[in-house]
Amino acid sequence: MFEAKCGDCNLVFSMSEEQQKNVEKEAKAGTETFIIRCPKCHSMVFVHPLVLCGTSNTAPKEVADRRVLCCPVPACIGYVEDDEDKQFSCSECGTVWKNIEEVYRDIELIIKRFAYRKEAYIKKGAKWQSVPFNKIPDHYYANVQNEEVQTSKIYGWRGDGAGKGAKH
Numbered sequence: 001m002f003e004a005k006c007g008d009c010n011l012v013f014s015m016s017e018e019q020q021k022n023v024e025k026e027a028k029a030g031t032e033t034f035i036i037r038c039p040k041c042h043s044m045v046f047v048h049p050l051v052l053c054g055t056s057n058t059a060p061k062e063v064a065d066r067r068v069l070c071c072p073v074p075a076c077i078g079y080v081e082d083d084e085d086k087q088f089s090c091s092e093c094g095t096v097w098k099n100i101e102e103v104y105r106d107i108e109l110i111i112k113r114f115a116y117r118k119e120a121y122i123k124k125g126a127k128w129q130s131v132p133f134n135k136i137p138d139h140y141y142a143n144v145q146n147e148e149v150q151t152s153k154i155y156g157w158r159g160d161g162a163g164k165g166a167k168h
């Protein structure tokens with residue numbers, strides 16, 4: 001049984017069977033750092049498959065937490081991360097934003113579409129900030145995951161509302 005500790009809510013938990021399987025798979029693939037979700041607060045928890053599976057006994061250097069905001073892409077429960085090269089990206093859905101203004105634009109679009117998305121953000125003037133990640137309610141993530149069923153409809157969602165094909 002593998003254990004992990006959440007850095008946000010300090011919960012020490014035993015990984016689910018699925019998480020454990022994924023960790024074993026990643027260890028076989030040589031992955032040093034892998035992300036699982038805390039079962040309580042849904043924060044990202046960094047685990048080290050090679051260390052857990054006994055292939056290596058040195059943990060890699062701590063991965064910096066670069067999360068700045070919840071990802072504003074439909075059905076994505078990932079986070080916008082501040083890349084070193086001044087870009088922003090979400091490792092969960094692969095979206096890349098050239099600057100923070102593009103992220104803000106997507107946040108405004110997603111809130112227009114799904115009002116509960118507001119629960120993850122705080123508006124300060126023209127800027128958007130994140131609610132502390134461990135203060136985001138569980139139902140937020142559940143709602144976001146349910147957006148999946150509608151993803152086909154909102155494929156190319158950024159175009160909607162901006163004129164093209166939105167209304168006849």
Ligand SMILES: [Zn+2]
Pocket residue numbers: 006007008009010011038039040041042043
């Ligand atoms: Zn947690």
Ligand SMILES: [Zn+2]
Pocket residue numbers: 071072073076077078079090091092093094095
């Ligand atoms: Zn994303």
